[in-house]
Amino acid sequence: MQVLLAAHAGFCFGVRRAIQQVEAELAHSGKVATYGPLIHNPQVIARLADQGVAIVDHLDMSTLGPVVIRSHGVGPAIYEQAAQHGVNLIDATCPFVANVQKAARDFTEQGYQVVIAGDADHPEVQGIVAWTGNRAIVVASGKEITGDKIQGKVALIAQTTLKEATFREVEAALRQLDVELIVKNTICSATAKRQEAAQQLVSQVEVMVVVGGRNSSNTRKLAQICVAAGLPTYHVEQAEELDPRWFKNVNQAGVTAGASTPHWIIEEVVQRMTEIQQEQELENNVPTEEAATEAAAPQVSEDANRELTMDDAEDDMGKSFEESLKNLKEGELVTGIVVKVRHDEILVDVGGKSEGVIPLREIAPVTPDSTEGLAKVGDEIKVVVLKAESEDGTLIVSRRRAIEREKIVHMEEAKEKGEILTGKVVAVVKGGLRVDVGLVGFVPASQIERGYVENMEKYIGQTLRMKVVEVDTRRNNVVLSQKAVLEEEHKQARGNTWGDLAEGQTRRGTVRRLTDFGAFVDLGGVDGLLHISEMSWGRIKHPSEVVKEGQELEVYVLKVDREKERVSLGLKQVLPNPWSLAVEKYPVGSVITVKVVRLTQFGAFAELEPGIDGLIHISQLANRRVNKPEDVVSVGQEVQVKVLEVRPEDQRISLSIRAIEEDANREEVTEYLEKQDNQENSEA
């Protein structure tokens, strides 16, 4: 049995392109979903599912990761939903389907009643209908054409996979009506070529095998063509379904496949048919060495072999597409002209007949949300060829890499010159920050600040000043350091500060760190210690009562030790000294209320005001002998005292409770004596 493969079979341009976009995204981000099953082939869908490609049927806030619009396309509402919920859409709508959508929309806007010849349940047709604001009429055949609904200006278009004969039948029926008719045949040439090739093959074989998903519209149409030719026809999805009985006494069998059938499945089918042929020859006991040798290779037609390796060339790009790709090498920097700007990709004419596709993630160093404002038709731009394999059929180019190549040269110069670059932090990644310096560079966590950084999230959106520390021109990688800039500035400031630092100065500083015993104040590259005892004229328990980290303040330089690089600072020295007014405020002989703050063997200290403590000597605690101060007063107690002496130069005030008691006694005695004198005088 000879196995003949149709000259055009298997993946078309649009399907292959969609699969490539999914695989590219998978390789790029590790996750991707498709809006509906990517193609009508269960084996391919299962294979993609194994790779983690999910299928979603709606878009909302919970939709994670990029979502690929399949080659069938969708209506405008889906783009709106994606934009509304912030879903990153990768539009793999086949360019030919996109053309039909555009034609449908344009005709509707011009007042035409759009008639679509096709299957109303097919997602491609549903998408096209949506672009007409759901006003298009879908008919599956000429029989559905009636004059009651279809009137006036009519535009006829077709589902891309429609049979040519059906389209002509619908057209003929419309011409029977009294309408102004425009006919735009939008059947994809890939579909037509597969159908023509199948038509040609049926005349050469006794049985046909049609390979492809049972839910694939174009595969089913291929099967219908074969059946219509009166040939035994078997529609299979994979090689295991082949039944040897189908090929009993068959000399020539034909194979064709739908546009959503991958070549690996077609090859398996051809291989299995060849095995069946060998088994049958063995059964018939006719194998000769010659026959067995011949049977070992699948006897597919020359055309068919070509089909398996050059499929894209016959697709819509044509042979010139392939030829042009031969001139482009991966990694090559080329100049192109922007020919189309879509929501998520830009098409560029790079000199051949093919158009290079710049996917969204390859448009700029930091992936934008859309192409909006990034390019316009006619712009001349440089791009790097990412994928130019002729058998893949899609030319992928990168503007990002071209920008990075230009920038990487600048990075090397910046490193050489020690230039300071500025860049915004765009992401926190493991071990550091990603910054946009024209290309995306990396700042290791250890190179962000002079000290340890605990929370890197706070840097997102901040602009850093950095030096280039490493450039990898091969990978377009650059490593930067903000710490290098900060260290340099610190060193410079430190030198300046030591140069003019002197005791007795009042300087401005910033509190860097608090401890239990004080605060370290940055005077400009030099840290001085502000001891707790020098913070306030009053009594404090912790430095945080007076200063806080990050606070800017004036400090007094108490001591500078250049050898040990130590600086002692004071804060109270720049504040008003309460002792300067003590003589006026607390005159000798005045009676005031004070609070006992500390007890010692020789008396009790009492606070007159923050910063001024006076001593009540043990001998002044009472008008009697006192063994221990605590026998008379306790800490926190408020007592009345008499000011005995004020010596602001020594910061001393002597106080007395006893003097008050003695004054009281004296007054009592005086009063008594006066009373007695008065009494004696009156008796005399």
Ligand code: SF4
């Ligand atoms: S059949 Fe034609 S229109 Fe449909 S996806 Fe393939 S290339 Fe595009």
